[in-house]
Amino acid sequence: xxxxxxxxxxxxxxxxxxxxxxxxxxxxxxxxxxxxxxxxxxxxxxxxxxxxxxxxxxxxxxxxxxxxxxxxxxxxxxxxxxxxxxxxxxxxxxxxxxxxxxxxxxxxxxxxxxxxxxxxxxxxxxxxxxxxxxxxxxxxxxxxxxxxxxxxxxxxxxxxxxxxxxxxxxxxxxxxxxxxxxxxxxxxxxxxxxxxxxxxxxxxxxxxxxxxxxxxxxxxxxxxxxxxxxxxxxxxxxxxxxxxxxxxxxxxxxxxxxxxxxxxxxxxxxxxxxxxxxxxxxxxxxxxxxxxxxxxxxxxxxxxxxxxxxxxxxxxxxxxxxxxxxxxxxxxxxxxxxxxxxxxxxxxxxxxxxxxxxxxxxxxxxxxxxxxxxxxxxxxxxxxxxxxxxxxxxxxxxxxxxxxxxxxxxxxxxxxxxxxxxxxxxxxxxxxxxxxxxxxxxxxxxxxxxxxxxxxxxxxxxxxxxxxxxxxxxxxxxxxxxxxxxxxxxxxxxxxxxxxxxxxxxxxxxxxxxxxxxxxxxxxxxxxxxxxxxxxxxxxxxxxxxxxxxxxxxxxxxxxxxxxxxxxxxxxxxxxxxxxxxxxxxxxxxxxxxxxxxxxxxxxxxxxxxxxxxxxxxxxxxxxxxxxxxxxxxxxxxxxxxxxxxxxxxxxxxxxxxxxxxxxxxxxxxxxxxxxxxxxxxxxxxxxxxxxxxxxxxxxxxxxxxxxxxxxxxxxxxxxxxxxxxxxxxxxxxxxxxxxxxxxxxxxxxxxxxxxxxxxxxxxxxxxxxxxxxxxxxxxxxxxxxxxxxxxxxxxxxxxxxxxxxxxxxxxxxxxxxxxxxxxxxxxxxxxxxxxxxxxxxxxxxxxxxxxxxxxxxxx
Numbered sequence: 001x002x003x004x005x006x007x008x009x010x011x012x013x014x015x016x017x018x019x020x021x022x023x024x025x026x027x028x029x030x031x032x033x034x035x036x037x038x039x040x041x042x043x044x045x046x047x048x049x050x051x052x053x054x055x056x057x058x059x060x061x062x063x064x065x066x067x068x069x070x071x072x073x074x075x076x077x078x079x080x081x082x083x084x085x086x087x088x089x090x091x092x093x094x095x096x097x098x099x100x101x102x103x104x105x106x107x108x109x110x111x112x113x114x115x116x117x118x119x120x121x122x123x124x125x126x127x128x129x130x131x132x133x134x135x136x137x138x139x140x141x142x143x144x145x146x147x148x149x150x151x152x153x154x155x156x157x158x159x160x161x162x163x164x165x166x167x168x169x170x171x172x173x174x175x176x177x178x179x180x181x182x183x184x185x186x187x188x189x190x191x192x193x194x195x196x197x198x199x200x201x202x203x204x205x206x207x208x209x210x211x212x213x214x215x216x217x218x219x220x221x222x223x224x225x226x227x228x229x230x231x232x233x234x235x236x237x238x239x240x241x242x243x244x245x246x247x248x249x250x251x252x253x254x255x256x257x258x259x260x261x262x263x264x265x266x267x268x269x270x271x272x273x274x275x276x277x278x279x280x281x282x283x284x285x286x287x288x289x290x291x292x293x294x295x296x297x298x299x300x301x302x303x304x305x306x307x308x309x310x311x312x313x314x315x316x317x318x319x320x321x322x323x324x325x326x327x328x329x330x331x332x333x334x335x336x337x338x339x340x341x342x343x344x345x346x347x348x349x350x351x352x353x354x355x356x357x358x359x360x361x362x363x364x365x366x367x368x369x370x371x372x373x374x375x376x377x378x379x380x381x382x383x384x385x386x387x388x389x390x391x392x393x394x395x396x397x398x399x400x401x402x403x404x405x406x407x408x409x410x411x412x413x414x415x416x417x418x419x420x421x422x423x424x425x426x427x428x429x430x431x432x433x434x435x436x437x438x439x440x441x442x443x444x445x446x447x448x449x450x451x452x453x454x455x456x457x458x459x460x461x462x463x464x465x466x467x468x469x470x471x472x473x474x475x476x477x478x479x480x481x482x483x484x485x486x487x488x489x490x491x492x493x494x495x496x497x498x499x500x501x502x503x504x505x506x507x508x509x510x511x512x513x514x515x516x517x518x519x520x521x522x523x524x525x526x527x528x529x530x531x532x533x534x535x536x537x538x539x540x541x542x543x544x545x546x547x548x549x550x551x552x553x554x555x556x557x558x559x560x561x562x563x564x565x566x567x568x569x570x571x572x573x574x575x576x577x578x579x580x581x582x583x584x585x586x587x588x589x590x591x592x593x594x595x596x597x598x599x600x601x602x603x604x605x606x607x608x609x610x611x612x613x614x615x616x617x618x619x620x621x622x623x624x625x626x627x628x629x630x631x632x633x634x635x636x637x638x639x640x641x642x643x644x645x646x647x648x649x650x651x652x653x654x655x656x657x658x659x660x661x662x663x664x665x666x667x668x669x670x671x672x673x674x675x676x677x678x679x680x681x682x683x684x685x686x687x688x689x690x691x692x693x694x695x696x697x698x699x700x701x702x703x704x705x706x707x708x709x710x711x712x713x714x715x716x717x718x719x720x721x722x723x724x725x726x727x728x729x730x731x732x733x734x735x736x737x738x739x740x741x742x743x744x745x746x747x748x749x750x751x752x753x754x755x756x757x758x759x760x761x762x763x764x765x766x767x768x769x770x771x772x773x774x775x776x777x778x779x780x781x782x783x784x785x786x787x788x789x790x791x792x793x794x795x796x797x798x799x800x801x802x803x804x805x806x807x808x809x810x811x812x813x814x815x816x817x818x819x820x821x822x823x824x825x826x827x828x829x830x831x832x833x834x835x836x837x838x839x840x841x842x843x844x845x846x847x848x849x850x851x852x853x854x855x856x857x858x859x860x
Contacts, residue, residue: 003167005169008334009151012103013106017130043057043060044056069097087103087147094148098339103153105152112158114127117130173310174314176315179313179315181227181408183406185405186392188233190265191286196248205229207222230258230315230374233309234376260309261309261312264344283422311335311343316408319372321373322373323342325343325375325378332369346363364441373388374405375391379426397422398423399421449839455472465776468847478847481569486570487566490555491563493829495568512760512789513747517781518735526772526777527737531750533731533758537690541567542587545562548562555604573611590723601700608694611690696715696716709767746761758785765779820847824851825844
């Protein structure tokens with residue numbers, strides 16, 4: 001024998017002590033699914049028979065049960081549960097989490113229960129206790145359905161219990177996670193048959209007339225290969241052809257080319273057809289008149305069709321939810337009267353607006369679920385994303401548009417209404433969910449960010465590296481920087497990662513050498529890498545729009561020009577706003593002149609660049625940390641050496657070693673001054689800057705991490721040709737590890753660059769994102785020249801005693817940080833391009849900045 005229970009339910013075992021509830025639970029359910037009152041007594045008192053601890057035990061049991069049901073997990077309550085009062089709290093708990101309560105009654109004879117208890121050494125219950133429990137059970141077992149139990153299984157003997165071989169778990173009707181699409185989700189039709197046909201044809205569905213039957217109703221619809229339509233309800237009322245719309249939708253559902261959820265108008269029609277008393281208004285009269293010419297058989301088909309529609313569907317592995325009026329996260333994939341009501345009507349505030357219509361509570365404002373929710377019900381002038389939800393009812397019957405959302409492409413497709421079939425009470429151009437601002441709902445909402453989203457210990461989920469933990473103390477440091485110094489957060493879609501140096505060189509005179517940088521990738525199975533010259537400038541992220549209209553529409557930024565240039569810590573790069581404006585306008589003009597906007601079908605771009613000279617941003621650092629040391633040494637060391645020479649000439653003994661040491665120091669200091677001076681030049685006008693882009697990070701609809709670095713270099717080279725006075729293309733070399741001559745060529749090239757005073761090079765795998773056996777590989781490894789390292793480690797870093805010590809440096813922390821920051825950076829870009837809420841984008845951006853406060857040697 002087998003029984004069936006819903007896959008998400010609260011299973012209440014009911015039976016007197018000794019009826020075998022614990023053995024039954026152990027046989028048919030997972031250990032983690034079962035919550036035992038005895039075990040909870042032991043948790044709170046170290047004695048599962050301590051009846052004084054019962055109240056505390058059930059507090060614990062109910063708390064755990066609530067957490068499990070909240071997380072969508074089937075839960076079994078193993079307690080006697082023979083009294084109605086004990087069951088009431090469990091039924092209420094199931095209702096709270098929109099789960100179905102299931103009763104499994106083990107109704108064994110008193111003699112069997114007494115005999116079993118007699119053989120238990122851990123407790124000694126009198127027969128009167130069992131007798132009273134059996135009497136309680138007998139009084140209530142017939143009333144379980146009235147108490148709210150939807151599934152009741154009553155076992156009256158050991159034979160019946162032993163005959164139960166399996167408890168099957170029925171998938172909830174709303175669970176269609178196995179359907180992954182792609183889908184074409186269609187908003188409220190309201191009897192607009194002609195527009196529906198045009199929309200389906202625009203979506204490449206093929207429609208043809210066929211013989212009429214009770215399956216296809218004279219209409220055959222063939223969807224594009226692999227695609228399926230989803231109707232969001234309100235097929236009927238107000239429009240001119242509700243029966244035809246029903247026939248088309250029913251045909252598509254019956255043949256498997258569509259899914260459909262009910263709308264409130266559809267449900268009201270069903271009540272009318274079933275003879276129930278309803279108010280004939282809001283367009284129902286038109287539908288009744290149109291159905292008058294249809295057969296009784298068709299009306300019965302309509303009744304059955306609407307009756308069998310499910311309140312909502314959870315699709316694509318839980319990533320997508322479709323419901324007529326939307327659905328909050330805690331109701332998704334669940335079944336209850338409250339869930340169905342929300343799906344049909346949404347939620348109102350109890351107030352009436354100036355048009356006499358109920359004010360609807362904007363549930364999407366507080367939505368933070370993982371699934372995208374597509375809904376209709378409330379007509380809006382334009383469909384727009386808001387907190388991963390979108391209302392696609394664009395009021396076709398009121399003279400607006402019939403809109404479909406293509407999923408997963410997230411492309412909106414619409415056809416205009418042929419006419420105004422019904423005058424709206426509220427003008428269609430008025431959006432009841434927001435004011436008349438030019439900003440989108442999401443941009444208006446993002447004006448105020450919640451500090452709780454970026455404080456405390458957090459775990460950020462990323463596509464590239466799963467979960468990344470941000471510690472509380474690091475979050476505090478990031479918040480300090482962002483709140484005091486950061487740019488307008490609406491621009492801040494990305495922060496670049498740190499970069500790890502290559503492994504320590506085995507050559508005696510080198511701390512870093514290209515062989516180790518190349519070997520990092522060669523040893524991990526990478527076949528091709530690209531070596532790019534490392535510019536000595538300052539890292540700068542550019543967000544550039546084609547015009548201010550784009551800045552307003554896409555970023556929600558008003559009166560701040562066409563873009564921003566910011567540092568790797570999210571601060572404004574330029575202190576002079578006029579200089580920044582001229583700089584960004586020149587970049588945008590170059591992108592226009594080189595056809596970038598048109599080629600990439602975008603009105604904005606995010607670039608990862610190096611902006612030179614280094615002194616333009618690091619002037620204070622150079623003056624206080626480098627130049628002061630250089631000036632002091634330049635003045636002091638010659639005088640010291642002159643004094644030592646004089647001492648030597650006077651015949652003072654043992655002076656040679658000291659003189660040699662300070663002579664070497666003078667030479668090192670000379671190299672030190674020369675090294676940092678190469679990266680400094682006066683910056684007075686825009687013409688004194690040089691911009692070297694090396695990544696085209698993102699454009700509208702695309703994050704370009706799917707292209708290899710050669711694509712980035714070649715695409716950027718075209719831009720640089722448009723304004724060679726400002727832009728500079730980055731020299732690079734391709735290395736094929738199967739061709740050893742390319743390896744030698746890259747090493748020789750590095751030696752030439754550094755001999756001329758260049759900083760060095762960056763080695764990257766050819767593919768932007770590369771995995772090896774150890775997981776995600778470093779996105780880049782830097783290899784710096786001998787003289788540049790003098791700036792980083794000090795003038796005398798290459799003296800034998802110092803370089804030997806530096807060769808023992810550890811890179812593991814730096815490399816771990818670089819990979820985590822890279823994963824977070826890509827995640828933030830992808831979230832921005834998907835138009836996710838700003839809090840979701842900043843979760844990753846803040847993560848990068850927080851990791852920067854981890855303790856890592858800053859010289860690496």
